[in-house]
Amino acid sequence: xxxxxxxxxxxxxxxxxxxxxxxxxxxxxxxxxxxxxxxxxxxxxxxxxxxxxxxxxxxxxxxxxxxxxxxxxxxxxxxxxxxxxxxxxxxxxxxxxxxxxxxxxxxxxxxxxxxxxxxxxxxxxxxxxxxxxxxxxxxxxxxxxxxxxxxxxxxxxxxxxxxxxxxxxxxxxxxxxxxxxxxxxxxxxxxxxxxxxxxxxxxxxxxxxxxxxxxxxxxxxxxxxxxxxxxxxxxxxxxxxxxxxxxxxxxxxxxxxxxxxxxxxxxxxxxxxxxxxxxxxxxxxxxxxxxxxxxxxxxxxxxxxxxxxxxxxxxxxxxxxxxxxxxxxxxxxxxxxxxxxxxxxxxxxxxxxxxxxxxxxxxxxxxxxxxxxxxxxxxxxxxxxxxxxxxxxxxxxxxxxxxxxxxxxxxxxx
Ligand SMILES: Cc1cc2nc3c(=O)[nH]c(=O)nc-3n(C[C@H](O)[C@H](O)[C@H](O)COP(=O)(O)O)c2cc1C
Numbered sequence: 361x362x363x364x365x366x367x368x369x370x371x372x373x374x375x376x377x378x379x380x381x382x383x384x385x386x387x388x389x390x391x392x393x394x395x396x397x398x399x400x401x402x403x404x405x406x407x408x409x410x411x412x413x414x415x416x417x418x419x420x421x422x423x424x425x426x427x428x429x430x431x432x433x434x435x436x437x438x439x440x441x442x443x444x445x446x447x448x449x450x451x452x453x454x455x456x457x458x459x460x461x462x463x464x465x466x467x468x469x470x471x472x473x474x475x476x477x478x479x480x481x482x483x484x485x486x487x488x489x490x491x492x493x494x495x496x497x498x499x500x501x502x503x504x505x506x507x508x509x510x511x512x513x514x515x516x517x518x519x520x521x522x523x524x525x526x527x528x529x530x531x532x533x534x535x536x537x538x539x540x541x542x543x544x545x546x547x548x549x550x551x552x553x554x555x556x557x558x559x560x561x562x563x564x565x566x567x568x569x570x571x572x573x574x575x576x577x578x579x580x581x582x583x584x585x586x587x588x589x590x591x592x593x594x595x596x597x598x599x600x601x602x603x604x605x606x607x608x609x610x611x612x613x614x615x616x617x618x619x620x621x622x623x624x625x626x627x628x629x630x631x632x633x634x635x636x637x638x639x640x641x642x643x644x645x646x647x648x649x650x651x652x653x654x655x656x657x658x659x660x661x662x663x664x665x666x667x668x669x670x671x672x673x674x675x676x677x678x679x680x681x682x683x684x685x686x687x688x689x690x691x692x693x694x695x696x697x698x699x700x701x702x703x704x705x706x707x708x709x710x711x712x713x714x715x716x717x718x719x720x721x722x723x724x725x726x727x728x729x730x731x732x733x734x735x736x737x738x739x740x741x742x743x744x745x746x747x748x749x750x751x752x753x754x755x756x757x758x759x760x761x762x763x764x765x766x767x768x769x770x771x772x773x774x
Pocket of ligand 1: 381382383385386388407409476506507531558562563564565600601621622624627730
């Protein structure tokens with residue numbers, strides 16, 4: 361019987377352990393977590409979601425404070441169109457986060473950055489170009505384009521000297537999304553180096569509608585494999601979403617996947633950015649405590665724990681400090697939902713907003729407990745302590761368990 365370690369992921373001239381830890385914003389997939397994956401010979405992701413905030417926390421910079429100071433006059437205004445990001449600051453924050461991480465890299469693996477198109481930041485094209493360019497400047501090994509079709513993203517960096525050297529890939533949830541991406545980029549004569557195929561059981565935002573349960577990762581992978589073969593294209597495929605054991609991963613590798621992308625198991629790693637009390641919530645969750653809902657202002661369904669503090673909370677929009685989801689005309693669905701509730705309850709000191717959440721603020725504060733479908737199985741991956749809590753695991757333990765386990769088994773910590 362085979363295990364993950366019997367396979368290798370070939371990317372360019374490199375051979376890697378075929379385990380990719382997926383990007384988890386905002387700083388849930390920390391530099392420390394990504395560095396462990398690289399040290400162990402796989403691929404780790406940092407995320408560029410709210411990178412000025414991440415830089416402030418990591419390097420004691422003051423990007424968020426400075427932005428708020430500049431736009432403070434607008435806090436009570438429901439029109440946020442004047443709240444712009446300073447592109448120089450955005451580049452600096454990205455270069456700091458990526459550069460420092462790359463400086464600390466040890467081992468044979470690689471570090472990629474997860475870059476979400478849905479972070480439209482009141483100037484979608486300009487801010488995305490800056491984030492991608494700064495990550496390339498700072499020496500990132502690869503970029504995974506996420507949360508969007510990214511039809512124009514390659515073109516934003518086609519003149520960068522590293523455009524044809526780094527590993528560039530995209531996350532898709534359907535053959536159609538991949539076909540669109542390839543068609544739009546055909547003129548650049550540069551295929552993606554890998555494609556992550558994310559199924560409906562993943563954490564974070566889903567590339568499906570509320571009918572996500574009708575879809576099956578294995579079936580989407582086969583459909584994409586068959587199409588690529590018919591087109592004579594050879595692009596490494598990396599399935600993701602609900603791959604919970606080494607045996608699950610081995611199954612995909614035996615059927616032609618180049619690697620697997622996993623995340624949920626690592627949400628309870630010591631190196632993960634979630635505070636320990638939140639990690640304990642993940643451990644104790646049962647299947648019925650997890651839902652896919654429509655509260656993300658991005659419009660994508662999102663999976664999370666039902667007791668997330670973000671659900672129903674009616675805080676004032678904080679776009680002057682954050683504002684990552686403002687579209688090109690300064691709109692965000694949360695602002696509209698919030699204003700509607702304020703207008704309906706003029707006497708209330710605080711309103712409840714049920715249908716949308718202020719995702720920037722709540723992700724920043726680790727109050728939106730997004731998670732994968734199998735989060736309810738995390739309690740089976742560790743030991744319970746005498747005080748009733750669950751033992752936090754090392755990223756190395758989880759990584760090695762994926763790499764070497766067989767027979768559907770999960771190794772408990774020593
Ligand atoms: C807590 C959490 C946060 C996530 N955040 C992001 C994100 O910011 N961007 C993204 O592309 N995917 C995100 N994902 C998806 C993962 O990168 C990964 O593809 C997926 O969760 C793999 O499935 P698994 O969690 O069942 O292993 C997130 C997943 C989790 C669990």
